[in-house]
Amino acid sequence: MxxxxxxxxxxxxxxxxxxxxxxxxxxxxxxxxxxxxxxxxxxxxxxxxxxxxxxxxxxxxxxxxxxxxxxxxxxxxxxxxxxxxxxxxxxxxxxxxxxxxxxxxxxxxxxxxxxxxxxxxxxxxxxxxxxxxxxxxCLEPGFLEPFAARTREALAQAPGARLVFTAHSVPLAQPGREDYVRELEEAARRVHAASGSDQPYDLVYQSRSGPPSQPWLEPDVLDHLRHLHAEGVERVALVPIGFVSDHMEVKFDLDVEARQTAEELGMTLVRASTPGAxxxxxxxxxxxxxxx
Incomplete structure (x- = not known):
């Protein structure tokens, strides 16, 4: 080559x-x-x-x-x-x-x-x-280690925060959806283990589109924030594990919508950066x- x-x-x-x-x-x-x-x-x-x-x-x-x-x-x-x-x-x-x-x-x-x-x-x-x-x-050390480092940086801003990993939702009928979910679950598990967090963690989805009648991967990140708030969780660190670099779905769905939702709920929210370069x-x- x-x-x-x-x-x-x-x-x-x-x-x-x-x-x-x-x-x-x-x-x-x-x-x-x-x-x-x-x-x-x-x-x-x-x-x-x-x-x-x-x-x-x-x-x-x-x-x-x-x-x-x-x-x-x-x-x-x-x-x-x-x-x-x-x-x-x-x-x-x-x-x-x-x-x-x-x-x-x-x-x-x-x-x-x-x-x-x-x-x-x-x-x-x-x-x-x-x-x-x-x-x-997604399961290579060269991908997971930068995410773990950025997750630790986010936790340093909000010690004791609940880790919530996010990824782009896809239709349940999309080919390869099972492999996609399996890999996301394993990536989240490994980054959580490397983060030093002693709190539980969750994997949720964002950026769904398409007709409401079409089932997509859930739970949605905004719905999950409301659920965590109802359980008494006060601090959340969002980790966009499904994304290699920032783009509009990260910037708007997490930095605007999720942040606004957290503010309305009175929750502290921080967001880990993506690996990029x-x-x-x-x-x-x-x-x-x-x-x-």
Whole structure:
């Protein structure tokens, strides 16, 4: 393998990008315009900018300092688009590459859809290089240890807090959902064990979408905060274990909605940061294993 390809979801980088980005994300799903406008307001609270692209730049630069091959970056939903990146790789003479995606788990949304993205991008570029997606890495020490460190930092801000791990909800009918949940449960168990906490912990879900009639993974993080409050829990540390880096669903669903809910309940709430560029050594290790 003569290159490493970073693949991510993409996000808007200014107010004018927000609606075109959301239209890309929801294309073919018949999402009502009113719903897109509602979600757009989440982005506008942060100036129309998702943090994910800047975090990808940081991760790409960090990986580039650790490997001896060129590092490329392509997104599913916003520039740099994956198809354009694959075309550039071909022009640069890349023959084969390994792909590190900013999603750590199994399941369709977390893994399978990225395989489809790779296949579609290669099909759009005649003579495209071979691209092999690196394995899921949610249980790798290089993923768990940065999360454990950030969890300890959060607990230092709120000693004795109840740990609540969060991940993106998915429909119960989604292929690979069982593996996704199993991996999340194990990742949460290991990070809790490494956190030094002597309190119980929970795994909950956030960012559900789709029609109310469609069952998704539960409990929802906001509902769970209310449940903990009713049980007398006064301090909570949220750990977004399902997310590699901050993006709008972390920033809005946790830093806005969950924080507002906690304030209304009179609870102390802190949020652990995501690993982001700290995953560069893991990307290097997975790449070296793949080409060994």
């Amino acid at each position: 003569d290159a490493l390809l970073l693949i991510s979801f993409g996000g808007p980088e200014g107010p004018e990008d927000v609606m075109p980005f959301l239209e890309n994300v929801t294309r073919g799903r018949n999402v009502p315009r009113e719903r897109l406008e509602e979600v757009a307001e989440h982005y506008h609270l942060f100036g129309g900018v998702s943090p994910i692209n800047e975090l990808c730049r940081e991760l790409k630069d960090a990986i580039g300092k650790l490997v001896d091959v060129p590092v490329y970056w392509g997104n599913r939903n916003w520039p740099p688009y994956l198809e354009d990146t694959v075309a550039q790789m071909k022009e640069d003479g890349v023959r084969s590459a390994a792909a590190f995606v900013t999603s750590a788990y199994s399941g369709y949304s977390s893994s399978g859809q990225y395989l489809e993205d790779i296949a579609r991008a290669r099909a759009a570029v005649p003579g495209a290089p071979e691209i092999t997606k690196l394995p899921v890495y 700290a995953l560069a050594p893991l990307a290097r290790d997975l790449f070296e294993r793949a080409r060994a």
